[in-house]
Amino acid sequence: MHDEWMRQIDLELDGELSLPERAALARHLAGCRHCAEARVNHLEMRVAFARSAGDPHARTVPRPRLRGRTLAFWMAVSLAAGGAAGWLAHQRWGGPGPASLEASRATLVVQ
């Protein structure tokens, strides 16, 4: 279920979603902290990629560049952001993880 939204988040950040699809995603993010946090992490990952490419103000990151090291970067970023703990908690207990700065930031992004 969430995996499907993860894909939608990626497509949204690539600017490849139609308006109805974006609306559906926004609706889900408003009620799902898990996906909202994941979106923040995706965005921060792209910022890191843009920085490493020497273009910190890029609006998008070309897909080929993302593909290669996405997993390694995803892990590094989510660990650094403390997102892993929240994700694990979510997987294990099926509910929101421990309250954290990350969570409130994700909520801000949603609103």
Ligand SMILES: [Zn+2]
């Ligand atoms: Zn979700």
